[in-house]
Amino acid sequence: MTESTRAELLAEPGEGGRERLAAFFAARGEPAYRARQVEEWVWERGARSFDEMTNLPAGLREALEAVFSLTPIEPDYTARSRDGTVKHLWRLDDGERVESVLIPTRDRLTLCLSSQAGCALACRFCATGDFGFRRQLRAAEIVAQYRDSLRVAREEMGRPASSPISNVVYMGMGEPLANLDGVIGSLASLHGGFGLGARRITVSTVGLIPGILELARRPEPFELAVSLHAPSHELRLRLMPIEKRYPLPELFDALRTYQSYKNRRISFEYTLIRGVNDDPALAEPLAKLARGLICFVNLIPFNPIPSRPEWGPSSTEGIARFSEALAARGVGNAVRRPRGRDIDAACGQLRLARES
Ligand code: SAH
Numbered sequence: 001m002t003e004s005t006r007a008e009l010l011a012e013p014g015e016g017g018r019e020r021l022a023a024f025f026a027a028r029g030e031p032a033y034r035a036r037q038v039e040e041w042v043w044e045r046g047a048r049s050f051d052e053m054t055n056l057p058a059g060l061r062e063a064l065e066a067v068f069s070l071t072p073i074e075p076d077y078t079a080r081s082r083d084g085t086v087k088h089l090w091r092l093d094d095g096e097r098v099e100s101v102l103i104p105t106r107d108r109l110t111l112c113l114s115s116q117a118g119c120a121l122a123c124r125f126c127a128t129g130d131f132g133f134r135r136q137l138r139a140a141e142i143v144a145q146y147r148d149s150l151r152v153a154r155e156e157m158g159r160p161a162s163s164p165i166s167n168v169v170y171m172g173m174g175e176p177l178a179n180l181d182g183v184i185g186s187l188a189s190l191h192g193g194f195g196l197g198a199r200r201i202t203v204s205t206v207g208l209i210p211g212i213l214e215l216a217r218r219p220e221p222f223e224l225a226v227s228l229h230a231p232s233h234e235l236r237l238r239l240m241p242i243e244k245r246y247p248l249p250e251l252f253d254a255l256r257t258y259q260s261y262k263n264r265r266i267s268f269e270y271t272l273i274r275g276v277n278d279d280p281a282l283a284e285p286l287a288k289l290a291r292g293l294i295c296f297v298n299l300i301p302f303n304p305i306p307s308r309p310e311w312g313p314s315s316t317e318g319i320a321r322f323s324e325a326l327a328a329r330g331v332g333n334a335v336r337r338p339r340g341r342d343i344d345a346a347c348g349q350l351r352l353a354r355e356s
Pocket of ligand 1: 270
């Protein structure tokens with residue numbers, strides 16, 4: 001049976017899922033606690049198959065299997081960096097492949113997950129953009145990356161069993177706010193199903209205004225990150241075609257609206273490409289844009305990609321100069337160390353490397 005005809009339990013946290021399971025068991029004359037048992041397997045133990053649910057009779061497990069799906073995804077390839085970063089390339093039911101990355105720091109373990117197979121936005125510095133768009137991920141496929149990473153975090157990375165993954169960022173392949181159904185559904189599962197705190201989940205976007213406003217209206221305090229990369233229309237247009245559709249002034253109006261709803265700090269991502277967008281003089285227009293917003297800028301050295309051989313990361317001194325120029329204008333910022341360089345951990349790079 002195909003996924004489209006079975007209900008994916010990973011996409012149904014809370015009441016909806018419970019009611020559907022309750023109806024399933026009631027129709028078979030089973031006691032009500034069976035639904036609770038299944039839920040425990042899904043959300044607390046991260047079961048990948050109904051066979052694992054050993055406190056349910058085998059016949060019931062088969063019956064569940066016919067009606068429901070646990071959205072199995074298969075690790076096609078796993079790469080482990082010397083710095084502890086672990087990257088997975090997952091194969092989905094139709095053969096599409098997406099990446100997720102586990103990034104350990106001293107007191108955190110962050111999972112970076114994918115929201116689409118490929119991406120339509122064609123940012124010039126991004127390896128995923130080179131694939132073009134393949135398809136949306138269903139909510140359950142986004143959540144399955146988390147479920148299967150939990151196991152790796154617990155069993156291979158020695159993380160506490162109670163909360164192996166401390167943070168989730170939607171910074172893998174794809175543009176989350178171009179897949180609102182899938183992403184909103186997955187947020188509901190991570191938060192309401194697996195119990196991950198909304199403040200520990202960051203949605204990163206190129207700046208799709210309708211999606212930003214949709215997030216603003218949600219009650220949960222999910223974090224928002226915006227890929228900025230340039231403070232002027234001309235320069236941003238060179239790097240990110242989306243600037244044509246949602247230019248900076250409109251984007252920042254939307255961010256002000258977002259902040260009037262949420263009153264939460266917004267992060268900006270700024271990838272520093274040598275000689276392209278790292279002139280410290282750009283700190284001035286950037287500070288002007290940010291005026292009136294509570295925000296923070298993450299500076300990321302550009303990770304070279306094969307399709308842009310002419311571009312390289314800014315030098316250490318160049319990055320420091322840019323960072324200081326921002327700080328001098330009152331813009332809080334930090335330089336993010338690249339992680340997992342030896343395993344092609346940057347967005348889209350592993351799939352690219354495995355296909356070329
Ligand atoms: N589409 C979303 C999330 C995916 S990319 C977004 O654009 O925000 C996550 C971050 O990695 C983005 O800020 C993106 O601009 C950045 N990025 C992509 N390719 C990169 C590269 N080669 N080097 C450094 N950062 C890159």
